[in-house]
Amino acid sequence: MKRLILLFLNLSFILILSSCKATDPKVAENDNTIPSDTQTTDVIVDIPADIEVVYNGGMSDRVIYEDLKQVEDKSSLIIKAVPKKNLGQEVSTTYDYELNKDLPDAGYTKWEFEITKVYKGDVDVKDKLVLLHDYYVWPRSDGKKQLITLSSLKPALKDKEYLMFLQYDDINKGYWLVGDYMGMFAIPTDEIKAKIKAKTLKQPDIEVYDYEPLQYLIPIYSEVAAKYFN
């Protein structure tokens, strides 16, 4: 009798196992959901100097601030800080059924910054924070790497000091710049300061891509320089 019960249990177990198929992600995708995922790169992503830049900023709908006060009002944190460590990047992709491959879209690179001066916000000098910087590096189909940027702002350089206007993102656990080219400014060189004084400063003088006219850049930069860089 015991043998019969054991045999019955074994057969039932085998039947249950055989009815469970391993889930192939592509099969699951066909089940009315589009595969959409985030690919995380934990290693430091160095940007080669000659990298091809894909500027995607001209096809967005984002907030445009008209003066410094608007930028300041939107910021929960106004600080000077130095990027110390690249924490890797997160890139969202969607599987394309026509091209049969993952196509990248949104993404950002995480940088750890060390605070050097505080103007607004409940933080201290030497505190560290994570900036979600809206650019990433992605290989083209021929393997060549591209810098994909969703902003007119050039990527921050390690160990260089910046003035930053930031907002905290509870969902993604990091700070974003409050605006495209209005959230981060490198400490100006003497040459830049002279151009500000002479009112000859132009868009290419500032660390932004010169791909589309940035209407409020120079006026806001001049206000920033007068208030924070004097």
Add this chain to the structure above:
Amino acid sequence: MNGKKYCFLLLLTLFLLLPMKSYASAENLYYASGNYVTQAPINPIKGLTFYVDNSAITTYGSVFTVAFDWNGDYKGKVSAVAQYPASSSDFPGYFNINTRAFSLDVKGQTFFYTRWGDLVTATNPMDSYSIYKAKISINSNRSVFNIENKFNSTYLAKTIRHEVGHVFLLNHPINQYIMSIMHQGEPNNSTISSTISSNDKNNVLIKWGN
């Protein structure tokens, strides 16, 4: 005033006004110079078709049919908006609309791809002749559409229409004084339109034909 003087003054006035008028018209044109490659199965003339994925429907509902608002008495058009729970694999080639994590000032973003699935490289990708397909991503954080701390569906609809405008290869207008949905930012009652303006439709008409 004799006839000759009158004719002279009339001609002079026309001579002075014509360049001003053409200048004003040029200022109101903001379509990009690029185009979809001939092999592209979808383009504005054939009719733009979109697939709204699970992430977008779950976050924002079925508001994405506002893409049809671009249709008018001209060739460029939106011809289909398929939505989850319909299966994306049933609509291969349709331009995907999804939601993504973006900076909190970003409401939406359009991406353009080549035949090989690479992001289009150009000073302005909409000036490229290598466009094969497009994708629209809306910020997954609903609070970015808040106005006075309350979710504003008009702002969301404006952003969707704005991004579809990019798929028609319309730029942001340089002239900040004209009414257009292609201006960035929160809609106001003057220049930043929440609906598609006559200027916007005129740009689609000139870009894609009558």
